[in-house]
Amino acid sequence: MENYTRQTLLQKIKSTQDEDSWNEFIEIYRPYIYVIIKNLGVRPVEIEDHVQSTLVICWQKLPDFNYDPDKGRFRYWLSRIAKFTVNNHIRKHSRRSELDKKLELPTSLPPDIEAISDREWKVFISKKAWQNIKDGLSENSRLCFEALMKGESFDIIAERLSIPKNTISVNKKRVEEKMFKEIQRLQREIG
Template structure:
């Protein structure tokens, strides 16, 4: 397999490829942060746990195996993230000896999150993350009201309403919406190929 065909994950598995690791961190850190936050962790602790997850990933990524019978990368990542959250609170618990109230409830809640729930959360957040990243990437290719038309349409506004609100022809609404949708779909496909 030549270098241009390798995914980011495969490149980041090489401990000697510092630029791939930096790109990996740049791509995945916000996604990991959101998963941690979705587990009910406050913002301050999210940052600390994120750093712990990144250290674990740096150590374990070279041994991650692809394949039909292997786990998906996001499932594996979700499992590492969950274990890091649990470890973080266990360590806090052992240091404080006595955890009460909201802190105990948070630990109890995190311990009840099942693997299927983590997988579902990771998949949902990944789709959202990739879609938002794709949207940010394509905005530069459109001028005028194209992005506004598309965003209004995904919020459920009718084509007629968009036409009136933006003072553009109804035919223009259809054209702009379809152009953005096509470009967004292509960008999502490209990002999935690159990052999955």
């Protein structure tokens, strides 16, 4: 799939309602929207409905949306739509107090959506970077880094993989450099 910068992708969606561009938008931003909604305290069985509602609102609003990086980050706009969707659902159902008790809806949402947005973006972009680089690594590099991410000690990794500890350090440094570069690339393209 051809990579577009976020602004180019947004422009294509706005001007043509191109289905391929919309599918690419969903592929890139859907996992992020999901974690934002999850962090708003939504019950697990309702998260998917809120994700779909958020995507529908994005689809409706994107043709009129004018992205200006000086006014804020695009992910904040997505986060605000997700928060609006959840708040709207809560308001609608809070009118019926009986239903509120049955659904156990959260009565309030975290006030700082930007802080949640930033935290979840870092997790999202790190996972995406790892998915992008891991297949290009040597097996030892990948296994070392995965073990380190799980909290395994150098001694355990060295014994299990039959490699010296300094090789683990070298692999770790190389993978960290690749991760850093990939995270920077992703931040430029979709961040």
